Amino acid sequence: MSAELAYVSDAHDTLSPANFRRLSEFIHGYSGIKMPPAKKTMLEGRLRRRLRERRMGSFDEYCAFLFQQGGIDAEAIHLIDVVTTNKTDFFRExxxxxxxxxxxxxxxxxxxxxxxxxxxxxxxxxxxxxxxxxxxxxxxxxxxxxxxxxxxxxxxxxxxxxxxxxxxxxxxxxxxxxxxxxxxxxxxxxxxxxxxxxxxxxxxxxxxxxxxxxxxxxxxxxxxxxxxxxxxxxxxxxxxxxxxxxxxxxxxxxxxxxxxxxxxxxxxxxxxxxxxxxxxxxxx
CATH class of the missing domain: 3.40.50.150 (Vaccinia Virus protein VP39)
Structure with a gap:
């Protein structure tokens, strides 16, 4: 089974409490952005794009890449890019x-x-x-x-x-x-x-x-x-x-x-x- 198909089969995968905690702590320490438990679903939705781009089949695989295999340095900018909120308008306020x-x-x-x-x-x-x-x-x-x-x-x-x-x-x-x-x-x-x-x-x-x-x-x-x-x-x-x-x-x-x-x-x-x-x- 291809990595892409593996991802599709796990489309409803969720972050474990431990992985969510590690991600939220990293995001807050790196960017200052608060990531409380209420934002878990939002974070999962935004990270799914990175899983597709990296052809990874689950959040467990992604978090293992980040925190156990040394991938965090190369991935940090991409991770923060998908997390940040960019609401903006001309002549706002x-x-x-x-x-x-x-x-x-x-x-x-x-x-x-x-x-x-x-x-x-x-x-x-x-x-x-x-x-x-x-x-x-x-x-x-x-x-x-x-x-x-x-x-x-x-x-x-x-x-x-x-x-x-x-x-x-x-x-x-x-x-x-x-x-x-x-x-x-x-x-x-x-x-x-x-x-x-x-x-x-x-x-x-x-x-x-x-x-x-x-x-x-x-x-x-x-x-x-x-x-x-x-x-x-x-x-x-x-x-x-x-x-x-x-x-x-x-x-x-x-x-x-x-x-x-x-x-x-x-x-x-x-x-x-x-x-x-x-x-x-x-x-x-």
């Missing part, structure tokens, strides 16, 4: 972008800054950094003497590849105002192709890299003007949230801004920041 255009950028301009550096630290497929780029590009065109660059990172290599290419389903850009679409989004001449691509002048302003926010040191530049870390901390426990926030703040210059998701909080974490608007914080 628009109040942050209103603050960017109406408060942050005018403030930087008054300070006499010539170059604004931004880090989108959990960029997923790129909707967040490209949204930022559209707004900053328009602002810089209207206010000569100001330029920008965006460093975008994610733990998942698959979504980084999609972000780098900058091609999206046409329906995904519906939240983007029409005027911005006309300036920054390329539409195929063939109307049957239901995809769009970010314009070259935007793509040239972004650089992408893989970054695990659990690492003790980050590859991002220091003295950044803005850091976006939105809707990621909710997957971490409190100690991990605190450690990540402290490391992020170390890359933010005094006067720079940290943007978190609207459901996230810094309560109970001592950070060198003050609240300026909702979940926008300024480095002091």
């Amino acid at each position: 628009p109040a942050h972008f209103d603050f960017l255009v109406n408060k942050a950028l005018p403030g930087f301009q008054k300070e006499g800054r010539r170059q604004v550096q931004v880090w989108s630290s959990a960029c997923s497929i790129g909707a967040e950094p490209y949204t930022i780029a559209m707004l900053m590009d328009d602002y810089c065109r209207e206010h000569r003497g100001l330029d920008y660059s965006i460093f975008a990172t994610d733990l998942c290599t698959q979504v980084l590849g999609e972000a780098l290419i900058g091609i999206y389903p046409a329906a995904m850009i519906e939240p983007v105002p029409i005027a911005l679409r006309e300036r920054h989004v390329l539409v195929p001449r063939d109307g049957s192709q239901k995809v769009v691509r970010m314009a070259p002048h935007l793509r040239s302003k972004l650089s992408f890299a893989r970054q695990n926010l659990m690492d003790a040191k980050y590859a991002a530049p220091r003295d950044l003007d803005m850091i976006f870390c939105r809707n990621l901390l909710i997957y971490f426990d409190k100690p991990t949230q605190a450690a990540v926030l402290k490391r992020l703040c170390a890359h933010l210059r005094p006067g720079g801004y940290l943007f978190l998701g609207h459901s996230e909080t810094i309560v109970g974490v001592e950070l060198p920041v003050r609240t300026v608007s909702g979940t926008v914080f300024q480095r002091i």
